[in-house]
Amino acid sequence: MHTFPVIIFAVLVRWCLSLWKYSGEAIPPMFGDFEAQRHWMEICYHLPPSQWYANSTSNNLLYWGLDYPPLTGYHSYVCGAVAQLIDSQFIALNTSHGFESYNLKLFMRATVLTSDILIYFSSTFLYVRTLLSRHPTTQRSLFFALLLLPSAILLIDYCHFQFNTVSLGLALLAYTMLANSYDVIGCIFFSLSLNYKQMEIYHALPFFCYLLGRAFKTRYEYIVFYAISVIVTFVVIWYPFLDTTSSAVQVLKRIFPIERGLFEDKVASVWCVLDIIIKIRVLFSQKYLVYVCFVSTIIALLPSCIHLIRKPTIHNLMLSLANSSLTFFLFSFHVHEKSILLAVLPATFLLPFYPYVMNWFIAIASFSLFPLLQREGNIIPALSMTIMFYHIANEFLFKTSVISLPMKHTHILSMIGCMILSVLPLVQQPPTHLPDLWAVLNAGYCCVHFCGFLYYFHYLQFTSHRKKFIDTKGALILKPIKTE
Template identity: 30%
Template sequence: MESQSTQKLKNPPKPHNPISELWWFFAAATCVKLLLIPAYRSTDFEVHRHWLAITHSLPLSQWYLDETSPWTLDYPPFFAYFERFLSIFANLIDPQMVHLQNGLNYSSDTVVYFQRVSVCVSDLCLLYGVYRLTRNLDPVRRKLIWVLVVWSPMLVVVDHLHFQYNGFLLGVLLISLSYLEEGRDLMGGLVFAVLLCFKHLFAVAAPVYFVYLLRHYCWKGLVRGFGRLLILGTLVVAVFAVAYGPFVYHGQIKQVIHRMFPFGRGLCHAYWAPNFWVFYILLDKVIAFLLGRLGFKIQAPAASFTGGLVGDSSPFAVLPQITPAITFIMVLLALSPCLIKAWRDPRPMMITRWVAYAYTCGFLFGWHVHEKASLHFVIPLAIVAVQNLDTARHYFFLSIVSCYSLFPLLFESQEYPIKVLLLLLHSMLMWLGFSAQFTKDKTLEMAPSGKNKDSHLGLNRSVTAAQKGGFDIGWVVWSYLVGLLLVEIWGQFLHPIFLGAELPFLPLMLISVYCSVGVMYSFLWQLKHILVS
């Protein structure tokens, strides 16, 4: 009889291929998304359909001038090119879909299926980004990140129900970060420049990229450093030239910039976006109310924070007005500790954490912030979450808060079970995944002496905590999450019983304020860990 070793030589085990497993994760997620095709869709659905019509029916020189519909094109040129590419297939399927005049608010079954499927297909970019960032990790961490990103309930809610293409854009961001983590700074900077030409709101992380690339890639002596800076600058300029060059040629660049930066829209995009300005607006309301009770004549804005209107914000009743310049300064001030850290110690493995922190700053203090922008920091933080127990605890908390803050986007009753089940399933999978990871860590990373064998390198400092019981989040986080449940019970069930139609703004205001507390805590937590890392 042949020995076992001889048999293994004749029949060696097949090499492990993580991409095949990732495809199964992606397929399962896609099946769920396809089942949701008939579900709720927001005005963004018509926005993107109209953009298909604009880019298909008009010459490029007219794209940013068209006012056939209120939903004018306001994304950078690469996204307009992307819509033009999609319109080729849309025209083959249903020409009415890309008809500029007669197609307004056109929502046939062909439109619904085409646009829903286009988002699913564009998610392949997210799949590739996740693959690049996780291909060298151990199987437990790799699969956990797949669950957190590919099965993200926030992406399902925003992209596949509400309707946008965030998965595609976040995939480009993850590809850029993967190159930076590999030390391929030139490619990382190039891909990020491409991303900015798809959606300019990602520019909040541009200062982090600039400081990191200048220090890590270009700071190599006078001659060599200048040469690298010239190469990097040339590539970035080339990307922007390809994107904006045709519009410069047609004398349309001012109109493009005006559409991309509509500062006249006001400080807040929607009153439930959980950021710092919620506290400012609420304080303005409280002071105005108290002054009114004291006999002062306070003129309330026409469309107030609590009036239930989504759109332009009105001037504040009492507090000083906030301008775009003020929000810009506040974002930069919040970013400054991270920029200093990136300059002093530009480590590739920290870049994802720094970028996530940058988007947190932009979300909290930026101008006209969309509530959906929380995806910009939640998805990158999923990559960081598997590094240690403390970060995993924080991500568990933040992802639940951020996902719950999106509940008001799906306000129709038939979607209520969907969003609740998505959040509950996500929470359960996170708990099981983090528990499996840190139970594994406590058995694999301990030396015979009982001490962490990597402690002299400062690695995985959470193993001791993991030994004490695996994954746990502590009573403070549990208390906060129970508070989320109470907020939801009040808004969904108790408010209609006790107050009926009175104070209709109160449930959404409670969601906004309560989730803002959680996001502010996350900002402070991230800042602390950046300073001490």
């Protein structure tokens, strides 16, 4: 496999994206997600873990209080320790708020890239080497390149500024371990992923159902080993917060902030689009909406999860991960537009098997992020990255696919709609009485697509037994699919 050239190209693309603006650049008083990540390094380095989630004179929770699980805090501590060695001004306690020197920007960009290479690059390389080892070098190199260039994920991490590749990379490691029958190690890696970002709960139920189905078909006592590995991992990570019940509860309140409401920005979720029509946030109490979201999400998850328990194959697991994450995005409480990245990861890995529909989905997912990226001045890299990924996948994966005429026509019309809605905000200001018109149209347009994709992804999972994706030695069969 031509690993080195692929890695160099992937790094170059990331560094080019990092040259653009980031969230909140030079915009006081909160400065955006870049400042949030920097501030967490400041807090986690200077304060003991017991004070990371507690409001104090040194940790004003209203100013980007830490709201991710403890593993994010440990990561921030390590980055903060390095920052302290380079320049103590980067994370000076209480006096570095809004600090934006050139050296700090360079350092912060480097932390994202380094974390990405250590976790996501490594997990992707391991996946390709172990599961696709018996396939032609050119195929493996192409797939490796596609996995390293998911447009939506890179746009958020390297333009907007976050560390999504860490949690997604850990989830990918968990999947790879399960695919190689290292189930206990897979449990540990997924527990780490969940303890880095709580949004990984979008992937939790498929992992649980797959392991449960495997245990039912092999030995029931395996469930005990799975449970022990998860419990031990959680206890080790949460140990500094288990001294008192109130301390652990404080962490849970921070990472599951129910008080933030059903949604904030215009998101392509069912509830956000529905609220445009019937104002459900006004008509119903927040407590009631929490229950509605919970029940509707669970009901929508059941078909995929029950099927996975009955047929726990590694391919069904990946399809169920796509179904679960998309279901959570559409129906759960307080969804951010960036949460679509949880569905982009499994869709990227399903590209070789369903190239047409998965590339289409990834393009729509990237398009759903355009209002956010446009507000930050990153519409050019957003368009460029989306088109580049779409073209690469189209050029190398679509050629042997035979697509039905109605799907092809629908796809063409869908892409034309995306182009129109991408250009409109650039050439026409919205009416003064409808300042969010373009964002609302984007959310509604993408939500309709996501609902259609959710239906079709379920169809793919329920009919996956008709196609052979696993060979006799357990490796994935990487061949172009003739029909989708």
